[in-house]
Amino acid sequence: MVRIIGFFIGLGFVGVLLLSLIVNGVDSIKNPPPATAEEEFHLGAKDVRFASDGAFGRFDREQVQRGFQIYKEVCSACHSLKYVSFYQLKDLGYNEAEVKAIANQWAIEVPTVNPETGEPSTRKALISDRFPSPYANETAARAANNNALPPDLSLITESREGGAHYVYSLLTGYRNQQGYRNAKGQELLKEFPDVKTPAGLHFNPYFANLNIAMPPPLTSDGQVTFADGTKSTVDQMAKDVSAFLVWTAEPTLENRHRAGWVTMLFLLTATVLAYLAYRNLWANAKREVSVRGPLEPAFRERMNEQKAERGIAG
Numbered sequence: 001m002v003r004i005i006g007f008f009i010g011l012g013f014v015g016v017l018l019l020s021l022i023v024n025g026v027d028s029i030k031n032p033p034p035a036t037a038e039e040e041f042h043l044g045a046k047d048v049r050f051a052s053d054g055a056f057g058r059f060d061r062e063q064v065q066r067g068f069q070i071y072k073e074v075c076s077a078c079h080s081l082k083y084v085s086f087y088q089l090k091d092l093g094y095n096e097a098e099v100k101a102i103a104n105q106w107a108i109e110v111p112t113v114n115p116e117t118g119e120p121s122t123r124k125a126l127i128s129d130r131f132p133s134p135y136a137n138e139t140a141a142r143a144a145n146n147n148a149l150p151p152d153l154s155l156i157t158e159s160r161e162g163g164a165h166y167v168y169s170l171l172t173g174y175r176n177q178q179g180y181r182n183a184k185g186q187e188l189l190k191e192f193p194d195v196k197t198p199a200g201l202h203f204n205p206y207f208a209n210l211n212i213a214m215p216p217p218l219t220s221d222g223q224v225t226f227a228d229g230t231k232s233t234v235d236q237m238a239k240d241v242s243a244f245l246v247w248t249a250e251p252t253l254e255n256r257h258r259a260g261w262v263t264m265l266f267l268l269t270a271t272v273l274a275y276l277a278y279r280n281l282w283a284n285a286k287r288e289v290s291v292r293g294p295l296e297p298a299f300r301e302r303m304n305e306q307k308a309e310r311g312i313a314g
C-alpha cells in the first residue's frame with residue numbers, strides 16, 4: 001500500500017515538472033528573451049591573412065621579428081611572456097650575439113637573491129631566462145591597470161577564438177562609442193542607453209563584452225621604427241605583433257605542418273603497397289575458387305550443343 005502511495009506521489013512530482021517544462025518551453029519560444037548589447041554589437045575577428053595560416057603555413061621571419069620588436073617596445077610594459085625563453089629567438093633568425101645583447105639590454109630585470117646579503121634583488125636577463133614579467137605578482141599588475149589583469153601573451157593566440165585574427169582585430173578595433181552603429185544600422189547608445197562605457201574602460205566591439213580595460217596600445221603610425229624599413233602603420237604593427245604571438249604560442253608550427261605532410265605521403269604509399277600486396281597474395285587463391293567442372297559456363301554450353309545434336313530435349 002505504502003509503495004502504491006509513494007508511486008503516485010512520485011508521479012505527481014514528475015507531472016508537475018513536465019508541465020512546467022512544457023509551459024516554460026512554449027513561453028520562451030513565443031516570447032524570446034530580448035537580445036543583449038553583446039549579441040547585437042559584438043563583432044567576429046576580421047578576415048586577414050597570416051603566412052602561418054593553413055596546412056602549408058610557414059612563418060614570415062621578417063614579420064615575426066618586427067612583431068617581436070613591437071612586443072619589446074610596447075606590449076612588454078604590461079604583458080608577460082612567461083613561456084618563452086630568450087634563446088628561442090634564434091629560431092627567428094637572430095644570431096647568438098644578437099640574442100645575448102637582447103637579453104642583456106632587456107628593460108625588466110630578473111628577480112634573484114643577492115648571494116652575499118640574502119636580500120631579494122634583480123639581475124640582468126641571461127639568454128637561458130624566460131622573458132621577465134613586468135609586475136611582481138597579480139596584485140601589483142591589477143594595481144597598475146585599474147584592477148584588470150593583463151593576461152600572459154605566450155599562448156593568447158591559442159586561447160582565444162580566432163587566434164591571431166582576433167588579436168589583430170582587437171588591436172585595430174577601438175572605436176568611438178558615440179554614434180557607433182552595427183552592420184544593421186542600429187545605433188548602440190540608442191538601442192542600449194545603459195551600456196555606456198564606464199570610465200577607465202575602452203569601447204572595442206571585438207572584445208567579448210565590448211568594453212576592455214586595455215587602453216589602445218597602438219595609436220599612431222610610426223610609433224615603432226622598424227629595423228627593416230617597413231612602414232609602421234597601426235595596421236602593419238597590429239598584424240606583425242599578432243604574427244609574433246602565433247610564433248610564441250606554437251614555435252614548432254612549421255615542423256608540425258611538415259610532419260603532417262610526410263605522414264600523409266607515407267600513409268598514401270603504404271596504402272598503395274598494401275593493396276598491391278593483397279592482389280598478389282590472393283591471386284592464386286582467387287583463381288582456384290573460380291567455377292570449374294559441370295557448372296562451368298563453357299562446359300554447360302558444350303553439353304547443350306551435344307544434346308541438341310543428338311536431339312535430346314531439355
Ligand code: HEC
Pocket residue numbers: 070071074075076077078079145148149150151156160167170171211212213214215217218241
Ligand atoms: C598599459 C598596459 C597595456 C599595454 C601597453 C598593452 N596591454 Fe594588452 N591588456 C592590458 C590589460 C589591462 C588587459 C586586460 C583587459 C581586460 O580584461 O579588460 C589586456 C588584455 C590584452 C589581451 C587579451 C584580450 C582578451 O581577449 O582577453 C590581448 C590579446 C592584449 N592585451 C594584447 C596586447 C598587445 C599585443 C599589446 C602590444 C601591442 C598590448 N596588449 C599592450 C594592458 C595593456
